[in-house]
Amino acid sequence: MWRVTSTFALGERLALPTATCLTFRYKSSAFQEPKKSRQQPYPQPSVPFRGAERGSFFQEQPNVGNVYQEDVVLQSFLRRMLPDSVFQEISPDLESFGARVGAEIHEVGLECERNLPEHKPFDAWGNRVDQLLTSEAWKKQKNIAAEEGIVAIPYENKHGPWSRVHQVAKHMLYSSSSGLYSCPLAMTDGAMQFFRGSPKTASNPIFANAFSRLMSRDPSKFWTSGQWMTERRGGSDVANGTETLAFPQPDGSYKLHGYKWFSSATDSDMTLTLARIVDPIGHYVQGTKGISMFFVEVRKPDGSLNGIEVQKLKDKLGTRQVPTAELLLDGADAILASEEGRGVRAITPMLTITRLHNSLSAASAMRKILQMARDYSLRRKAFGKAIIDHPLHVQTLHRMEVDTRGAQLFVLDTARLLGLEETNQATEEESLLLRIVTPLLKLYTAKMAIATISEGLECFGGQGYIEDTGLPGMLRDAQVLSIWEGTTNILSLDVLRSVVKTNGQTLQVFFNSLESKLEAASQSNFVELKEASKRLQGSSNNLKELLKDALNEGPTFMELAGRDLAYSLSRLYIGSLLVEHASWTEATQGDAFVAQRWCEQDLCPVVTNFNNGHYSQTGQLQNRTTVMEGYPQ
Template structure:
């Protein structure tokens, strides 16, 4: 019979070949570039402790956190409006894995570490390294953590006192029973970018000095959080409010009261999202939510800016970590999958494809670490004026640039698995769905490009000067190394053209600069990243791959603003022609 002959395709037999799946190992031990970065920068005593912790945590990510993250993806949150007896409860039901993620975040001190400052100026680099290992396995618990970190930062900057002292204690706790997460409710139906005109929520002062908030928050992520920061306009006794940015104040509120009842909040519905499905994102009606005003009246936007900075940095962490993870999985797969008679890794064109992804990821990683380093300096009061200017400038630059890189790299990364990269049950496609949001929330690419201009406009040239001298400083070592000389030259040339552009554009007016905003931000990203790669390649411990990566980065168009200007993209007539082109017909 067929069975006796062991014919492979019979009855339930589906053949004899099954592809071995790609697996992740300890992501710290598998990341030579991260290890080299830490070795180069951290003082030896700090390095010893940090690398031991990262190795331990890397093992926990693989053994425990990764499968919890997958469970969060497979069991998305649901909204229960009514209990069995018809009472309106608006309960957001999350899965056990999501709750466990919260406990792990506290146990690991994923927020606490940044505020304990055990490693002084290096505390942020340490925290960011840990979050970088964690993010792609975290089932998007990184989202509430980002906002929690942002809220803690706002509170620290405003002063840890009054009701905020209790909140700060919870946000930075290592005790899972005490640990709180925070939301960030800024977006309303009329505007998520244009918060100044979009915010309709109002605040009525109460006799005890607290406020009751009324309004509709259109996007609120991680709505199962314990507290939030939000914006509203104070309404006077005659029912008048001040419009625009100057009318907005910042409020803190606890989401539930001591009995666990919602604080004047109705959860209208949960959003149906392309990705980030692990996280509940809700539309909320605020109907008399009891809140504390925590900024001066009318200083809402300026006071929440610290939260924006921190959450944007977390966005960069997720972008870079997502790129690293897909590459690590793809290179594992390439050493297991045989096609056309050899492993995929032995096909030069496939290696070229992956090498390009690797260069992007290394560059983005160094940008992330540079920002973490600058933030660490700022938070320990060790930052120079130049460091502070760079932190302000590079945060939106890195957020907008790495968000785009992540989508491109992860998309190409999925292709490295062929058809399997498109199959939901491999757990791979979620990376792309989740990456797509990185360029939208926390400010779209255009809004962040305009924020780059805002940071320059406020400083009378000092921010740009800090950028140029920051780049020059990083090139010093590299310029004395012959293999890096021509790359340094390319970078110097791009920096020179950027300088010429900024002089020319002054005479062209505001519209030209607005049209140039995105290319300008890209130019800053490419030049600064190039300088970081060259600085890294010039270190005594650098490997030949560091030199190669820096050389490759510098061969791309480092100054897109120059080429686009030559193409007439910022001319007056471009405004009408762009519109005509888009709307013709």
């Protein structure tokens, strides 16, 4: 039978006209309500991907720790080269900064790429506003750079020639986590070098103010500088590519009119740029002799742009964090910074600085990807064990380590030479050596960085290809290193130019330096160093013999061999630095192994390729025939 009672509201559920309270209960002698079992229900099997669950395994990400403590080659170089009093003074700074990079700056750098700069040309009412919008992380990097004295250190000059080494070491810790803020800092350092060497800085209050701001440690006063040299024709040929005109004004200043096709760090506070001065009858000089350097403050006192229109932000493969733009100079107020017609010459000391920065960025990125890959190898398991326990993986990391140590020592040794040069303590031989190794350093470390970072991404498997990890951006950003401040071929020609202009003195000094570094190996107890030294000496002798004959081959031969020559000189020099470092009394067995492995490669590809006929007329013809094959002419 059915019993009807009124116990709870079912009006809505039954769609009754009123909220009637009903309960239906069926009672029968044959069918009783089941009694609750006292037994526990059977356990349900674990279903790893049920509902909102995502499985039980989550890969632990690599850790970025104290990047100074983890960099044994940087520490050992500083202990070996610096006076003990200097090392004891700067080491705590690097120690604390290395911790700050891992705890704070690394994440700020990643945020710079997550929030890229934007250009707002007009407001809602059609007014030209040219707002350049950058992220808070980008602005924070500027404050960090000021507080830490990344630009200021060599100009404060607390440690004489070692101040530059201190700066480069610190920037090497910073660069790869700076979110590419290292780019405006490089140009700022270049501008500082220009102002320090200019007699106008002391006499011109505008230049003196700029100099003090560029080296300030106060974030509210700190300036960065751009370098707006590249125009539509682009490339390194600024003598024929500069079309910007400078019109003299009654007060001695100038108005600039031109189009800057590639202006990195458009958000900088000031810039140095090139233009041709127009005389009263409208004439100006073509070629190198017509180019002068000008100082421009990017904004007027009221905050508006100084006769500058931002046409567009560049859509680049990498370095997207840096606001790079095409700019129209339409009457920008400027002050002549160089001597009239000496603008290209004024660039030279700036190039030395920016090429060094390019190289330290390369070495920094190599070290960072390797540190992360090493840490990851302890956290990632494959085939039942951590990948650090797979010998093939360790071999890959070791080969990356060899290249990274070579790049770091090359950068630090060049910083040592630059420190001596800019404090007037360099000998003539050291100045000549700096002249030839600077382009070698830039061209070779750039190529090493691209290869090493690409290899490093493989160490993370598929995660190395995923944007969220921040790893792919490292490879994109590295690609520009072989283009900025001169391509590989341009720098190879610059090496040849240094040889020709000094009547071969730079080469002679280079080989002398090589031999002096190898002498230390004879006193070492490491057997590996003796073999490495022997290979270096033999390759050096072969190169000398080739160069004697090359002088009779003519300029075409030298140009054709220029790139391979630059690679050969770079490999020999890095090899000598590794041998020298491993010959130090406190060197480790690892230092000796690194030197040995480096010297096992072909140290002189220019000799090998000469013997294979790469530079002969037949070889040139084969090159062109192969390249143009199938192309309609």
